[in-house]
Amino acid sequence: MNSVNCMPEDCAKQWEILLLLLSSEEKKIDRTNENEIDTMNYFYNNKGVQKILLHWLQQMKLTYAKKTSESDTALKCDEVSLWWRQKGNEKFRANLVEESYKCYTKSVLYAKHNSLMYSLALANRSAALLRMKRFQECLSDIILAIANGYPTVQQHKLLLRRADCHIELKQRSEARASIDAAIRHADSLKLFATNALEFERHVKILERKLDSVEEEAIVNESVTLPECFMGLNPHFNAASNAIELRYNDTVGRHVVAKANTKRGDVLFSEEPYAWVTLPSEERVCEMCCKADINPVPCDVCSRSVYCDERCRARASFHRWECVAAQSALFPTIGIAHLALRVLLISANDGFPTPPRRLAEPCTAADLFKSYSHVDNIKIYDKDTPPFFRMFNLVTNFDKMNNMDYIQYALTATMLTLYLEKFTSFFEYLPSKVPCALSHGELRLFAAAIVLRSLGQLVCNGHATLSLSVVEEDDERNGRTLTEKEVRRATAIYPSAAMMNHSCDPNIINTFYNSRLIIRCSRELSPGCEVLNCYGPHRAHEPTAQRRAQLRAQYMFTCACSACSDSERKDFVLLFSAYACQSCKGPVSWQSRRPRCQQCSAEFHPDRALTLIDRAEELATQADLAKSLEERCEKMSASYRLRQQVWHRHHAGLRAVADKLARLYADAGEFSRSMELIKQNIQNLEYQFGSFSVEVAHELRKLSGVMLERIFNSPHHVDHREWCLEAHKIIKKAIQLMELNYGPWEPLVSRLKEQEAFVASLLAETRTPDTADCIHHNLHYNLKI
Template sequence: MTGASLPEDCSKQWEILLLLISSEEKKIDRTSENEIDTMSYFSNNEAVRKIMLQWLQQMKSSYGKKINEFDTALKCDDVSLLWRQRGNDNFRANLIEESYRCYSKSVVYAKHNGPMYPLALANRSASLLRLKRFKECLADISMAIESGYPAEQQHKLLLRRVDCYIELGQRSNARSALTAATQYSSTLNLSDASALEFERHVKILEKKLENPVCVELEDDDQLPDLYGGSNADFNAASSAIELRRSETVGRFVVANQSARRGDVLFSEEPYAWVTLPSDEPSCEMCCQPDINLVPCSRCSRSVYCGVQCRARAALAFHRWECVGAQSDLFPTIGIAHLALRVLLLSTSQGFPMVPQQSTKPTTALELFKCYSDVDDIQIYKEGTPAFYRMFNLVTNFDKMNNNDYIQYALTATMLTIYLEHFTTFFEYLPSRVPYALSGEQLQLFAAAIILRSLGQLVCNGHATLSLSTVEEDGGRNGRTVTEREVRRATAIYPSAAMMNHSCEPNIINTFYKNRLIVRCASELSAGGEVYNCYGPHRAREPAARRRAQLRAQYMFTCACTACRDNDRKDFVLLFSAYVCQSCKCPVPVSEKRARCQQCCADFQLNRALAMIDRADDLALQAERASNMEERCEKMLASYKMKQQVWHRHHSSLRAAADKLARIYADLGDFGRSIELIKQNIQSLEYQFGSFSVEVAHELRKLSDVMLERIFKLPGHPDYRYWCLEAHKIMNKAVQLMELNYGKWEVLVKRLKEQEVFVASLLAECRTPDTTDCVHQNLHYNLKI
């Protein structure tokens, strides 16, 4: 190792260090050793410990400081001031969204006991008021005042508070707040100009109080109930399912009664979770997305949705993670951050007593064995400590490549050294373990928990998802938006982890903050097994590739129905197939020459590829076109050319149709746009199923274009027909989005508002004789 060359950036050294050290460590025998034995070996390896400690110190010195004038790991009022000044410039230029982002950075970097923090909060509250985010504005006002906002300026914040209460329809609070603001201002020695300005604002607010205000309804985020009630024998599960065990597949989940599509089978809080780095951060405590962020009081790397979540996180885990967050440690080590979090949360909750044990364990090995010596079905009963369910998840260490196992052990060693040298964790741990273990044994126990968790998380972890909406073409001329699934966090759900894999699952995973809600994706018969999909899906990848991925990560060969069915295992190849010029059947191509399996005609791949190149060139010309008409003409020519080469279900042909549909919508040619989107929906239904998330997104897109047509052409003879069709599509879009994401998603709420709006238009233009015939004459009928 002494001659090895490492990158100068120490964060990029980590994987190389693991490879170098693991290549020299050959003394691990997993046929006879357990996690305690492995970590005992590395805890006594002074050379490895020295390398790890030196690397951690480098990370802290490199990242735990002011990086540049715009960024710092620790608090810095100079950086905060810079961002607040940028926010002021944007606010004066009426760039309110950008001002809000700048003020948020100012809040993050300001010292909490310094003068910049309340100023940044107060300025951000002004942006929030303009953005109509009134509850968040109130929270910032309260924090600014509590943090020492200058007394001579507080009357302005108090009036802003009144405005928020008025907009929220809280008239009693508004009147009380207005009285308090007026009384407070009378205690100040305001200049004549300031007093006049204050009185002017008071009169404006008094007038607003006299007028009725349209109040937004409170968010209805009531979570769905478990189908048939909760299961006392299966934590966080429905009474309609049960946990079983067999010699061949281990633990698995079956239905003990029939269930319908949409019924909730699991509703589970995670045992542990970590949020992922993102430009749109989520709360590190509850995983709430789209937050008005409240930062850690010591570092500028951890953010929360409010002061309550910040306080809870500090007690549960962040007091031990703060230095690591400052040092940029956790983005560097990936899934190992969640393994550390398992240890920290287990410690915070307190390790449980061992069951029915006559002798008290005095070593880490004895304690580990006691925690393992349990009935792996009974530990899922309600009232059993959650730690047992986490501890007894499979690790697959016995099937794992030796180098991978050693790298996990080295990572656990490094994190133990981090806790030992950069935190006071090991001073706290003895009070949370119910048995008197020595300091050395406690460190060994903690290290082994991290190693065990790493193995468990690789084959049991979940990515928590939510929707993020973006404008197409950066908002340029666009009337349409699209949404993308965003990975907010990685979490572990011990009960839901009991579901086995199928490449054609019968459940849908949805997330509310960090809670996992599992619904039936199709009808479930009594006695049928409940299957999750661990990643590879029959509609997205061929059987051979799916099996290879599952073997690599989960250490098993998939034998699900989709993989066994020879007629369907290469079903996905249809969506990358060319079209036979003779019979129009699909031609999957893997070589330069191919033959149609239906009519045996030769297929000239080189000729097809040349036509696609010309079509792509036309599409590029369309993107560069100076006006929308020319853009549409060239994109249409490109699309028609691709239709001659690709099969009608080709995924890239769908993408080309989508681009053309957006251009038609921007030009106001809604009829053609709608027909293309319907065409794509039919293809997506064929590939993913009528209730799939892919169809849900396309229906949402279709409803947007239909609504735009209604807005733009209110006097058209077909106006009522359009309203009827749009209402039908929106209703189906709401059903599918709720099924796949939950009614709490912002996009679902927006769709519901659109559905109600179109229903009101229908009520206004109702005629007695047309309803039935219109529904019979709709051009497109979904399979739903």
């Protein structure tokens, strides 16, 4: 093991190398036939392995769980908090409110809990939130600031800020109470004359604002989640009554429809057994997975955040993870963090009594084995403890490469050592298992749970996705919005995990915070298998690549319809095909002498490559051009050259058309922009399907350009027809966005506001003679 001494200086970068070195030493024995207890009994009691892993853990803590610079520290530090608050003050004075908010948030994260510095950071952040019109979050920060010791001599200012929020929210009585509380508090302070005059001036401003406000009923903004079609299935936890769980020797457990379903029907609505956030610049609540939060930090570290104090209090697992979070352990070990979380969640809930009574004395092996003595279908009854569903997910250890298995075992050993040496978890665990286990057996049991979870998560884990919107309103990028899917977390959903894979799935996964909601993407009849896509999709990759990925991660060779049908298996190659120089049919450049798939004419690549080079030159010139007119001209020429070379369905052609459409929209040539976007929609429908998320995004772009045209030419003779068409497209965009992401996404709300606006324009120009025609034109049946 002399190689261990030749490691990178950054200990986080040592982890993968350490695993390779240790597993290479151990690979002589094939351990994939062992059970988890036997494997962990060897590794956890291996003194040499223990010594190396413990040394690495200590180095991680020494390196990362400390102040690393004047602007960052894993633990609380008032100096760092002050540094960020001062930065925030500079930004706020310069009227850079959103940047000041980010600085104040960091000040909140680094301030010691229940301290003056914490209350000052919260108060400053509330001022930025008020300017950003995030009134509810502003109120929350004011409450927290006062509760955490905000100076009494300044509290009247916070009370007036609270009143301002209530006024903006049209809550007259709460605003009046806050103003009165501020006046009483100011009177008790006996302010200096100048301060008293300033206070009175502020009060008068707020009272004038209050006089013009009419009390509004408080609208409940909570989201109503869709219910499972035909209600919940009592024998299939979190699943619809329209589906059932079955088993056969060929495909194992699988999900089958037992009733007719249609597109959009909800088949699963499931909270995860466990989940963890992924490293990201965006703050996500570590308890409920809510995004775009006003973060409330852990009391001890600056690395974990929550959407409010209630979520922070509920996150009891963090007490065992806090030191690891400080030590940058979780970004280093990836999905192993979720395996640790499975153990912590299971312990928090309490390990259930096994279905077969254990004889005393009990060992880790006895307890572990007893949990697998279950009916693999009946454990999905809704009243069965969820641990049994988690424990009995497949691991694929018997099919796994021995080297991979050993690395999982080493990771489980490291995490168990972490719990033993850096936390008091094993003092807590004895009360959470159903029988008395010795000191050593408890650690062995915990290590085996982590190892088993690692195997289960690799072949059953879900990435939780949601929509992130980037506004591009500068001169170069145009007026349209760019949406992108982002992975916020990795989670395990034991019921949804029962679906088998297809490269052409018949369901759509959507997420609300941590909840997974699965809908039909097409009609299903009784007896049809409900199929998920584990990643490789027929519209994205050729059959050979999909099968290779599935074999590597999930240990099976895919035989789904998309992989077995010879006419469909290389469908995706069409979207990288060149155009035949004779008939314009598709030419896949897979051999030295490519030929057209339609007319069999030989393809001559030299001319095609020459034209593509010229098209690239023109695109570069377009990017560098100073005038918008010249940019449009150059990019249009580039696009026309590519049309001569690439097949009409080529994905690269869509990308260039998208850039050109943006340029035309910037130049006010909306009809040209719309024509290109409509061409892209037809292409995307062909590749991904009419109800796909890709089509939904393109419809969103089309509706944006249509609205620009309506805004810019309000008196045009075709204005009403434009409104009718835009209304129709926006409605379709809403339906597809709701199907693919859920109605709770902010983008859906914005689209609905746009729909209402266009509908109001139509209502203003409606006449009795056109009412029936309008009703007909606005009807857009998507069969959802």
